Amino acid sequence: MQDHRKLGRELELFDTDPLIGAGLPYWRPAGAAIRHALEEYVYESERRAGYQHVHSPVLGKRELYEISGHWDHYRDGMYPPMQIGAEQVVLRPSLCPHHALIYRSRARSYRDLPLRLAELGGMYRSELSGVLGGLTRVRAIQLNDAHIFCTPDQVAAEASAALGLIRQAYRALGIEPTRYRLSLPGRDGKYAGDPELWDRAAGLLEQALAEAGVPYEAEEGEAAFYGPKIDVQVADSAEREASLSTVQVDFYLPERFGLEYAGADGARHRPVMVHRSVIGSAERAVAQLIEVHGGAFPPWLAPVQVVVLPVADAQLPAAEAVAGRAVRQGLRAVVARPEAGSLGARIRAHRLVPYQAVVGAREAAAGEAALRLRDGRQVAARPAGEMLAGIGQRVAERSAGLWDEAVMSV
Numbered sequence: 001m002q003d004h005r006k007l008g009r010e011l012e013l014f015d016t017d018p019l020i021g022a023g024l025p026y027w028r029p030a031g032a033a034i035r036h037a038l039e040e041y042v043y044e045s046e047r048r049a050g051y052q053h054v055h056s057p058v059l060g061k062r063e064l065y066e067i068s069g070h071w072d073h074y075r076d077g078m079y080p081p082m083q084i085g086a087e088q089v090v091l092r093p094s095l096c097p098h099h100a101l102i103y104r105s106r107a108r109s110y111r112d113l114p115l116r117l118a119e120l121g122g123m124y125r126s127e128l129s130g131v132l133g134g135l136t137r138v139r140a141i142q143l144n145d146a147h148i149f150c151t152p153d154q155v156a157a158e159a160s161a162a163l164g165l166i167r168q169a170y171r172a173l174g175i176e177p178t179r180y181r182l183s184l185p186g187r188d189g190k191y192a193g194d195p196e197l198w199d200r201a202a203g204l205l206e207q208a209l210a211e212a213g214v215p216y217e218a219e220e221g222e223a224a225f226y227g228p229k230i231d232v233q234v235a236d237s238a239e240r241e242a243s244l245s246t247v248q249v250d251f252y253l254p255e256r257f258g259l260e261y262a263g264a265d266g267a268r269h270r271p272v273m274v275h276r277s278v279i280g281s282a283e284r285a286v287a288q289l290i291e292v293h294g295g296a297f298p299p300w301l302a303p304v305q306v307v308v309l310p311v312a313d314a315q316l317p318a319a320e321a322v323a324g325r326a327v328r329q330g331l332r333a334v335v336a337r338p339e340a341g342s343l344g345a346r347i348r349a350h351r352l353v354p355y356q357a358v359v360g361a362r363e364a365a366a367g368e369a370a371l372r373l374r375d376g377r378q379v380a381a382r383p384a385g386e387m388l389a390g391i392g393q394r395v396a397e398r399s400a401g402l403w404d405e406a407v408m409s410v
């Protein structure tokens with residue numbers, strides 16, 4: 001594994017500027033391309049799993065966080081309030097309170113549940129400058145978050161389905177978790193709510209882990225202030241462990257916000273909130289992808305998917321036509337022009353690009369391209385349209401493999 005901070009700079013993925021500030025990285029086009037591909041994956045897999053997407057503001061009144069309990073239990077991690085007229089507003093430390101209010105904005109019936117609200121939204125953490133670095137310790141976070149409002153009977157199935165989404169995402173991303181952790185409260189009293197409900201919530205998470213058949217380790221002192229959680233742990237290049245994905249069961253916030261639904265019996269009942277994140281934050285997920293893949297991303301995540309290499313100046317128009325066609329098809333493609341060096345030097349400069357299409361005199365005349373894969377294998381020359389269709393299919397399927405092995409000629 002390589003340090004994502006070093007590689008992120010070398011590959012021109014992200015950077016910082018002292019005038020923007022520590023812990024506030026910006027994303028260059030190549031890094032933004034990876035992040036967009038990841039976000040599209042998240043939106044798509046959530047839609048398929050029955051989630052509805054919402055957008056909510058990154059600010060809220062201080063009172064909102066007093067109700068949610070963040071003000072009492074999490075103030076050290078929050079930015080100080082901003083005074084606007086008679087009001088105090090704060091940058092949000094989590095998306096949960098906004099989603100609880102969206103739930104509360106309509107009368108809900110048991111027929112509406114489970115209601116799965118998802119958002120890729122901003123949140124803010126006032127980390128001390130000494131601990132900031134790269135994409136893993138930042139002050140502005142884009143979180144892949146969702147809240148499932150459901151009946152107590154639906155919790156275990158929803159939590160286990162969320163674990164299923166996480167495992168599916170890790171397969172597509174090529175990420176291996178180091179372990180699953182059941183994070184329980186410690187004994188220091190910073191946890192909110194009724195201990196009996198905490199035990200019940202932990203029991204439901206154990207049930208979800210058992211249903212998913214995943215081995216896990218229970219650890220005290222790692223819970224959120226409002227409930228226990230399953231944390232999916234990953235390791236970075238320095239073997240430091242961090243939580244990427246999470247599934248949490250919460251009886252506390254529904255109580256604080258007075259959430260209700262009409263049951264089949266006609267009476268008012270309190271829903272449970274399952275908080276879950278499939279990839280965690282965009283920042284931490286991309287940091288992990290950089291370290292795991294060392295810059296050689298799966299084709300669907302690669303900042304540049306196709307580099308077209310004309311052998312000589314005479315093939316430049318043909319190469320530009322192939323790259324233009326690739327771009328119109330939705331692929332990220334560039335031309336490596338002959339003035340940048342010999343063909344070998346240009347291939348080395350683009351060694352992390354999964355597909356390297358070489359256009360020589362013969363290929364240009366025939367409307368073809370010869371394909372070289374990142375791992376050094378060759379695919380016989382074929383019409384450019386056919387080659388791009390093959391690449392497009394692998395990208396659309398989010399395949400980890402570069403080419404159909406059955407037709408490979410080495």
Ligand SMILES: [Zn+2]
Nearest residue numbers: 095096147275
């Ligand atoms: Zn939440």
